[in-house]
Amino acid sequence: MKKVLNLIAGLLVLYIPVTGQTLLSTDGNLSMTFSLTDNGTPRYSLDYKSKPAVRPSSLGFKLKKGGDLKDGFEIVSVDTASVDTTWRPVWGEEAEIRDNHREMLVNLRQKSTNRLMSVRFRLFDDGLGFRYEFPMQKKLSYFVITDELTEFAMAGDHEAYWIPADYDTQEYEYTRSRLSDIASLADSVTGPTYIWVDRPSDKAVQTSLQMKTDDGLYINIHEAALVDYPCMHLELDNTNLVFKSLLTPDPAGDMAYMQTDCVTPWRTVIVSDDARDILASRITLNLNEPCKIEDTSWIKTCKYIGIWWEMINRKSKWSYTNDLPNIHLDKVDYNKVNPHGQHGATTDKVKRYIDFAAEHGFDGVLVEGWNTGWEDWSNKMKDEVFDFVTPYPDFNLPEIRDYAKSKGVKMIMHHETSSSVRNYERRMDEAYKFMKDNGYDAVKSGYVGKIIPAGSNHFSQWLVNHYLYAVKKAADYKIMVNAHEAVRPTGLCRTWPNLIGNESARGSEYQAFGGSKPSHTTILPFTRLIGGPMDYTPGLFENNISKYNPKNKSWVNTTLTNQLSLYVTMSSPLQMAADLPETYEQFMDAFQFIKDVALDWDKSYYLEAEPMEYLTVARKAKGEDKWFVGGTNGAERRVSDVSFGFLPAGKYKATIYRDGKDAHYRTNPQSYIIEEKIVTPKSRIKIPEAPGGGYAISIVPAK
Secondary structure, three states: OHHHHHHHHHHHHHHOOOOOEEEEOOOOOEEEEEEEOOOOOEEEEEEEOOEEEEEEEEOOEEEOOOOOEOOOEEEEEEEEEEEEEEEOOOOOOOOOEEEEEEEEEEEEEEOOOOEEEEEEEEEEOOEEEEEEEEOOEOOEOEEEEEEEOOEEEOOOOOEEEEOEOOOOOOOOOOEEEEHHHHHHHHHHOOOOOOOOOOOOOOOEEEOOEEEEOOOOOEEEEEEEOOOOOOOEEEEEEOOOOEEEEEEOOOOOOOOEEEEOOEEOOEEEEEEEOOHHHHHHOOHHHHOOOOOOOOOOOOOOOEEEEEEOHHHHOOOOEOOOEOOOOOOOOOOOOHHHOOEOOOEOOOHHHHHHHHHHHHHOOOOEEEEOOOEOOHHHOOOOOOOOOOOOOOEOOOOOHHHHHHHHHHOOOEEEEEEEOOOEHHHHHHHHHHHHHHHHHOOOOEEEEEOOOOOEOOOOOOOOHHHHHHHHHHHHHHHHOOOEEEEOOOOOOOOOOOOOOOEEEEOOOOOHHHHHOOOOOOOHHHHHHHOHHHOOOEOOOOOOOOOEHHHOOOOOOOEOOOOHHHHHHHHHHOOOOEEEOOOOHHHHOOOHHHHHHHHHOOOOEEEEEEEEEEOOOEEEEEEEEOOOOOEEEEEEEOOOOEEEEEEOOOOOOOOEEEEEEEEOOOOEOOOEOOOEEEEEEEEOOOOEEEEEEOOOOEEEEEEEEOO
16 A cells, blocks of 8 residues: 555656655654755755754755766656664664654656666655665666755854864864854864875764754764765855765875766764754664575674784884885795793793683783784785785694684684785785684774775775675674774664774874874764674773883873773774783772673663764663663863663663772772662762763662
8 A cells, every 4th residue: 555655646746746745753852844945956855843954955866978967857656655664683772663754755757868867865863864866777887976966955154163174084082162163173173193184175074973062952963875986075165065975085186986877974963952962863774675694693792802002102112124125925934033021922922812702701902913914015016915714823823723712712813914915915815714724703894094005995885895795704704804094884783784983083003193182972873873883992991101111101191091992982893902910800890890790781871962972871781680880071170960761661770980089080980989879760860070970880689
């Protein structure tokens, strides 16, 4: 019956004036209108409770040949539908996700060329997704996009939380400013520590872009299901406060190579008058295709430690020797060179980490710098930089493999590609087979440096395709992927749940590179995490980096219990305890929370939230009567008001890890209190949070 009604709706539109087609959300709060201008330019607008979220905004494309797809259109038909279903992710913030939306498919014909283009809109109660679709047709078969003309016209000079557009990295500090101030502030934004950046415009920002209007609307712009298409940035017209999509180009300056039939990624606008709804939105996941892996039993959540932090803070090194000015993988014999004595990935050290992991119930151990080639790996534009299978002489792979297996610990492989993408692709099958032969079920891949072949960018169409190719190939070998420096996530973890983590933002490593703002982790859930989980690598208990490396004067700008909170507020199926075992051994009472906290959830509850200031999240562990609460605070001291109404009836023991009375991220970060309380669903507790502080709570039924 629904198909019949939809067909009738599509036929009826032929008799309706084309001044506008309106779609309402199921709760009636959101209203999307599609229309054609007098010259046949498609455009849309979005209102929330009668307030404009997106003013009338144009749609279309510039093409390399054959004329543009931006005007001269007429409506051929409009098809409508409604969906209300649920689906179960392999892992995530909820065991079951509801997909409840209304859809409008507007089929267009460009009168002068007879080319066809459709725009599919899906309106949820918390926002809008839309994409372009091109059916197979003789008048448009192969085409090259040189510019996407999608606009997001803002209704005012909103407060924005942004990082500058960059075709190669997202590793920036966030800035809070008015939209009109973005261009003047762009040069002052704290960016990456490396040189391989490519910023196209001072007026452009990256998605996910979070904004707040003066009348209390929270607006978030991003994209979903980024497949076979370049990553989108947003360039602002300062005068009119209109964002236009800015795609990542290829070396020739072209954006996307298309073959009909085909679709673009979804463009998303999440809107609410409650900041917590932005965190709770599942639009990004719902706009992705269902899981394509038939048997997902091998995909597991993972809590891990690793030989990483001591290299990041320069206590030890990835490389093995200083003897050689450069490395030829097929010529050098590492058994004939002198080790410099600072190599981190040694057999004895790895076994120490395995012992620690086994003792404290961790799933895995990551080791970086285990394989040959690290002496000249970075920014040399070197093609054959790693082979991904040959260990250094002091890393006895068979011994480590067997020792980890005897302890019930999984080793996690590390594949740094140095952005030599061609080298990685031609060696990928051998590398993945090597992993499986040696018991490695997960890989952390990296793309540091300028992309090889030269001239390409990290977020162009070709690289977007490469990252997904690596994930698909890994699935063939039943391998899970944690990609660093790759394109920011857009919900593809629904379709390919072996993509269990990404970096794609400024992670904890920057605490050893001069530090990050105390507010950094209070904005990431509103921006980077909209697309999927992050391998942020929390758990840093020692703030003074000079205690590890006297030459490094960096400082971790959080309190110790703030670090605990991140395991809840920045949910991920892959979580690292990033500090050194010897540091954790000094704080075993606080370390207990990291040991206890779950990684997979039945349900999530967003209790308090304000972008770049604070957030409080409660989650129920999947299949267990255990709940965990995290409160992450920004730069200003505050008091969190925690209601336990998310608990079922009964009495519970709550173990609270909170900032000490005099705690401060800079002056007294390791001051904390651990206390136990009996709580019920009617309980309400006020918890002080220090500047850069926070708290964590584990909850179990009271005996």
